[in-house]
Amino acid sequence: MSYGKPIPGHLDATFTALADPTRRAILARLADGDASVMELAQPFAMSQPAISKHIKVLERAGLVSRGRDAQRRPCRLEAGPLAEATRWMARYRRFWEVSFRRLDAVLNELKSKDVKRLSRR
Amino acid sequence: MKGNETMKITTPTDRSIVITRAFDAARALVWEAMSAPELLKRWLLGPPGWSMVVCEEDHRVRGAFRYVWRGPGGAEMSMRGLYREVVATERLVRTESFEVAGKAQGEKLSTVVLADQGRRTFVTLTMLFPSREARDAAISSGAAPNYDRLDEVLASAFAGEFQKSASER
Numbered sequence: 001m002s003y004g005k006p007i008p009g010h011l012d013a014t015f016t017a018l019a020d021p022t023r024r025a026i027l028a029r030l031a032d033g034d035a036s037v038m039e040l041a042q043p044f045a046m047s048q049p050a051i052s053k054h055i056k057v058l059e060r061a062g063l064v065s066r067g068r069d070a071q072r073r074p075c076r077l078e079a080g081p082l083a084e085a086t087r088w089m090a091r092y093r094r095f096w097e098v099s100f101r102r103l104d105a106v107l108n109e110l111k112s113k114d115v116k117r118l119s120r121r
Numbered sequence: 122m123k124g125n126e127t128m129k130i131t132t133p134t135d136r137s138i139v140i141t142r143a144f145d146a147a148r149a150l151v152w153e154a155m156s157a158p159e160l161l162k163r164w165l166l167g168p169p170g171w172s173m174v175v176c177e178e179d180h181r182v183r184g185a186f187r188y189v190w191r192g193p194g195g196a197e198m199s200m201r202g203l204y205r206e207v208v209a210t211e212r213l214v215r216t217e218s219f220e221v222a223g224k225a226q227g228e229k230l231s232t233v234v235l236a237d238q239g240r241r242t243f244v245t246l247t248m249l250f251p252s253r254e255a256r257d258a259a260i261s262s263g264a265a266p267n268y269d270r271l272d273e274v275l276a277s278a279f280a281g282e283f284q285k286s287a288s289e290r
Contacts, residue, residue, distance in 0.1 A: 012257070088260065088261065089130065089260060091263030092130070092259075092260045092261075092262075092263050093128075093130055094263070095168065095263050096128060096130070096140055096142075097128055098169075099164055099165055099166070100128060100142050100144075100164075102163065102164035102166065103144065103154055103155075103164040104144065104145070105164070106154045106160055106163050106164050107144055107145070107146040107150055107151065107154055108145075108146075110146070110150045110153065110154060110160075111146055111150065114150070
């Protein structure tokens with residue numbers, strides 16, 4: 001895997017899609033199983049066209065696919081881009097975690113030096 | 122020794138990254154470890170296989186700093202900038218420009234705030250980038266330049282360290 005390039009276009013779409021709380025709620029619902037637009041719209045105080053718009057954004061980001069059933073066209077969660085989005089941040093996170101763990105070690109040494117300095121007085 | 126404290130990374134706006142972490146030490150010690158060159162060189166090493174070879178600090182308003190890291194095959198990256206605010210043991214604001222393989226990246230504004238949290242110190246690091254693209258690129262880079270052939274080596278080195286820390290918890 002390659003990391004050192006700017007964020008790829010499709011991941012950019014993933015993050016844009018994830019930035020909205022309604023869309024995150026839709027994904028959470030789909031994690032429990034496939035659902036039609038009508039079913040997805042139920043818990044929200046939103047019209048079906050408004051929900052459809054959100055689903056289109058999720059589809060474009062590759063986070064949701066639609067079934068072939070012409071009537072229902074059930075929505076399905078696609079986990080791939082989510083996993084990739086998490087990995088994208090992972091290396092950056094590890095960089096800081098590793099650095100801060102080293103800082104912990106430096107601080108522990110400074111603390112023990114301080115104790116010695118004080119006990120010598 | 123207690124395991125490491127929980128670190129949080131958030132992106133509260135399109136152009137920013139905020140990192141928070143508690144350290145089990147008094148504020149004055151954390152400040153010292155984050156500003157004394159001989160101590161900075163010991164923990165801000167860059168990715169595995171890299172080390173900080175130059176650490177120049179002039180901790181005053183309008184003072185400059187310059188860090189240079191050297192990695193496998195003599196590759197270098199550097200960061201330089203100017204201090205805008207310096208409140209000893211409390212707050213530091215500076216500009217930061219990262220340069221990798223002679224290519225300068227956009228200048229960002231970095232703010233470090235240290236706060237008491239019982240006997241510990243809570244550190245908030247805020248980085249404000251010139252654009253969303255610059256912010257995303259910084260995260261993508263993993264805070265280090267990418268060398269495709271080395272990627273696997275680096276990943277396995279990181280995995281080793283990561284597992285170690287996980288088992289310490």
